[in-house]
Amino acid sequence: xxxxxxxxxxxxxxxxxxxxxxxxxxxxxxxxxxxxxxxxxxxxxxxxxxxxxxxxxxxxxxxxxxxxxxxxxxxxxxxxxxxxxxxxxxxxxxxxxxxxxxxxxxxxxxxxxxxxxxxxxxxxxxxxxxxxxxxxxxxxxxxxxxxxxxxxxxxxxxxxxxxxxxxxxxxxxxxxxxxxxxxxxxxxxxxxxxxxxxxxxxxxxxxxxxxxxxxxxxxxxxxxxxxxxxxxxxxxxxxxxxxxxxxxxxxxxxxxxxxxxxxxxxxxxxxxxxxxxxxxxxxxxxxxxxxxxxxxxxxxxxxxxxxxxxxxxxxxxxx
Amino acid sequence: xxxxxxxxxxxxxxxxxxxxxxxxxxxxxxxxxxxxxxxxxxxxxxxxxxxxxxxxxxxxxxxxxxxxxxxxxxxxxxxxxxxxxxxxxxxxxxxxxxxxxxxxxxxxxxxxxxxxxxxxxxxxxxxxxxxxxxxxxxxxxxxxxxxxxxxxxxxxxxxxxxxxxxxxxxxxxxxxxxxxxxxxxxxxxxxxxxxxxxxxxxxxxxxxxxxxxxxxxxxxxxxxxxxxxxxxxxxxxxxxxxxxxxxxxxxxxxxxxxxxxxxxxxxxxxxxxxxxxxxxxxxxxxxxxxxxxxxxxxxxxxxxxxxxxxxxxxxxxxxxxxxxxxxxxxxxxxxxxxxxxxxxxxxxxxxxxxxxxxxxx
Numbered sequence: 001x002x003x004x005x006x007x008x009x010x011x012x013x014x015x016x017x018x019x020x021x022x023x024x025x026x027x028x029x030x031x032x033x034x035x036x037x038x039x040x041x042x043x044x045x046x047x048x049x050x051x052x053x054x055x056x057x058x059x060x061x062x063x064x065x066x067x068x069x070x071x072x073x074x075x076x077x078x079x080x081x082x083x084x085x086x087x088x089x090x091x092x093x094x095x096x097x098x099x100x101x102x103x104x105x106x107x108x109x110x111x112x113x114x115x116x117x118x119x120x121x122x123x124x125x126x127x128x129x130x131x132x133x134x135x136x137x138x139x140x141x142x143x144x145x146x147x148x149x150x151x152x153x154x155x156x157x158x159x160x161x162x163x164x165x166x167x168x169x170x171x172x173x174x175x176x177x178x179x180x181x182x183x184x185x186x187x188x189x190x191x192x193x194x195x196x197x198x199x200x201x202x203x204x205x206x207x208x209x210x211x212x213x214x215x216x217x218x219x220x221x222x223x224x225x226x227x228x229x230x231x232x233x234x235x236x237x238x239x240x241x242x243x244x245x246x247x248x249x250x251x252x253x254x255x256x257x258x259x260x261x262x263x264x265x266x267x268x269x270x271x272x273x274x275x276x277x278x279x280x281x282x283x284x285x286x287x288x289x290x291x292x293x294x295x296x297x298x299x300x301x302x303x304x305x306x307x308x309x310x311x312x313x314x315x316x317x318x319x
Numbered sequence: 320x321x322x323x324x325x326x327x328x329x330x331x332x333x334x335x336x337x338x339x340x341x342x343x344x345x346x347x348x349x350x351x352x353x354x355x356x357x358x359x360x361x362x363x364x365x366x367x368x369x370x371x372x373x374x375x376x377x378x379x380x381x382x383x384x385x386x387x388x389x390x391x392x393x394x395x396x397x398x399x400x401x402x403x404x405x406x407x408x409x410x411x412x413x414x415x416x417x418x419x420x421x422x423x424x425x426x427x428x429x430x431x432x433x434x435x436x437x438x439x440x441x442x443x444x445x446x447x448x449x450x451x452x453x454x455x456x457x458x459x460x461x462x463x464x465x466x467x468x469x470x471x472x473x474x475x476x477x478x479x480x481x482x483x484x485x486x487x488x489x490x491x492x493x494x495x496x497x498x499x500x501x502x503x504x505x506x507x508x509x510x511x512x513x514x515x516x517x518x519x520x521x522x523x524x525x526x527x528x529x530x531x532x533x534x535x536x537x538x539x540x541x542x543x544x545x546x547x548x549x550x551x552x553x554x555x556x557x558x559x560x561x562x563x564x565x566x567x568x569x570x571x572x573x574x575x576x577x578x579x580x581x582x583x584x585x586x587x588x589x590x591x592x593x594x595x596x597x598x599x600x601x602x603x604x605x606x607x608x609x610x611x612x613x614x615x616x617x618x619x620x621x622x623x624x625x626x627x628x629x630x631x632x633x634x635x636x637x638x639x640x641x642x643x644x645x646x647x648x649x650x651x652x653x654x655x656x657x658x659x660x661x662x663x664x665x666x667x668x669x670x671x672x673x674x675x676x677x678x679x680x
Binding site: 029031059060061062064072086087088114115116117263265266267268 | 340341342344345349352353374376377379380382383386387389390393394630631670
């Protein structure tokens, strides 16, 4: 299957191929064939997936998805867009202008619902020196902002939402997909990484401003490289707070990781085993911060401290 | 490649899985998934020891399906225990049906099965008590609009499906295997009387003959055949396994069907097991698929097409028409014409504006 980068294709060709459902996008080892006739979606994909490999009518795709207008009156009245997984609508449609984001959410869902060949945690993950940093966090913890900042500061993005671990080897796989950001985080990152490429912003009544940020080219070109998990850090944005890195007990972390996993109980005994081994091989921390620069310093320290000989001493402050 | 036929071949003879190309698998996985048969396919291929022979990108999909179905097998055992515990204080003679029953009986039909919900049968006079007991046990109504609720309670044979508030699992409580409004309703009491106890448990399932008859009745009164092929394969698995245990099973099966007035669905089951799956049994004379009755040819036109997986890759206009025809037939069999017209009219109207994912059948 011959691939090229999506950015190398001309805009009108991308539109044509997407409309026909002939384009397949590869993220990590997963190939997704996409059909979509919406020009705004085509342009958004063209921008934020520019570095990703695509193929035309490949022999095999892992998923076949579609985003289109519903087949009822909502095609014209208070227009909506719906996501189809292998020909089936499984979700409520969204307002039409959120169609680009709908693809992202649909892809996230497809992976978390079907990819039980991995143990999947709702967490961001990044790699440095062959080791993976896992950041599980509920919404509102600032995980995505932190993840994006790290991705543009020498850490290789594996995923902003779905940390996928091989149940046998525990190696974390990458998807290197665009990072989902909301509201104030968008402004923060625009200032932090002015050269970055963004999808157009949309507005959702519940979530607010939503968009996706294209990851650095390096994280895409190396997306087939896995990494060994080394740190599990629970970040929490606290306005005005000084950076504080606090070690956590592995038993408390075990439960939280299991709760943040999509398929812990699906994997049954194997799920338990995976989390146990993950705890054996990782240092676990809580991390409180307010300024991104502080956070980057602390994670830098974590990464280099690991290189030093001798056991790692956990520190309770940035230094 | 005739996808439907290839899928059936692969399920019945999984050792042949090695011959498919990557491009064949692209279509096959999607069709199998749509037909709710991917896990069954995976089980067969895994047992035949040919999983390693499949192309690299394909294997993880089957492995994932296996993980899911094995988990569900455990989950349903857990669910069954909770249900039994909930009704135990009232000593309601509850019988587990369909998938839950196959799992409890450790039948081949339970292998690679993706369970949707648990179906149970209780005596009609204990229905209110059963609902109360389950409510106490944590099952509730879920989001259901009043029309749908009335549809279930008044017109069909079910309480609306109840959802457990914590586990999110569904239970369907039946008091018969066909609705009150159907043209012929069997005696539920006979089914309950013949129910058997699973050894070393307090769980009850239908007698094997009734299990098959129930499966056939459900299939041939059903309007939506999304799981049609799966159900037909279930029937084949059930009849084969029970025939292995007792050589004159089919004859006794036929007698029982005549006794409770459900010979027609059983006859159709054998007919389509033969012509769709290619599965033949040394049947009782009247179940012999060679002798056509009036209307059989018409049913063939619809059913042979509708048993194909409901995926665009297996579809064409005649198939779409066939599905519609059977959809109407299913409703027609379950409710009188005037009610049917009102019901379908309302559904069509609602779907104009509201998304299909939220409306009841």
